[in-house]
Amino acid sequence: MNLFAMLLAILAGIFTTIEASINSQLGKYLTPSIATLHSLIVGLTFMFFINLFLGNLPRYAKVTSVNPIWLIGGFFGAFIIYLSSKSIPRLGISSTLILILAGQLVSGLLIDALVNNAEISFKKMMGMIMFLAGAVIFLQE
Numbered sequence: 227m228n229l230f231a232m233l234l235a236i237l238a239g240i241f242t243t244i245e246a247s248i249n250s251q252l253g254k255y256l257t258p259s260i261a262t263l264h265s266l267i268v269g270l271t272f273m274f275f276i277n278l279f280l281g282n283l284p285r286y287a288k289v290t291s292v293n294p295i296w297l298i299g300g301f302f303g304a305f306i307i308y309l310s311s312k313s314i315p316r317l318g319i320s321s322t323l324i325l326i327l328a329g330q331l332v333s334g335l336l337i338d339a340l341v342n343n344a345e346i347s348f349k350k351m352m353g354m355i356m357f358l359a360g361a362v363i364f365l366q367e
Contacts, residue, residue: 242326246310246311246314246322247319249307250319252265254315258308258311261308261311313325324364325361325365327357327361328361331354331358332354335350
């Protein structure tokens, strides 16, 4: 497996935890929907300047030629932020994130199997079962 890609994925997980924690705190003082809006505006601004700096903005014109279904990712991103900021105050960060990971693992495996026609090995199934069993144990009071 590609070590650099694995490190990027771990970093994404760390950033997910930090973002969820910050947004849940902001959601307590404002509302979860305002915290989500703020998070998305900050992210939009950050990515705008990154793309401006890298000279990628002219490539955005190609967005009109892609399949429209590929343009709805932000919709899901907004729900992820909103639902996380609603869940964390009630469940805590670690319990919320383990449930998010469980949802990602199951849906990712289903998408790989049904959409990407990937073969799901016995090892992967056992790994999923062990993770889900660990999640159940983790979540028990």
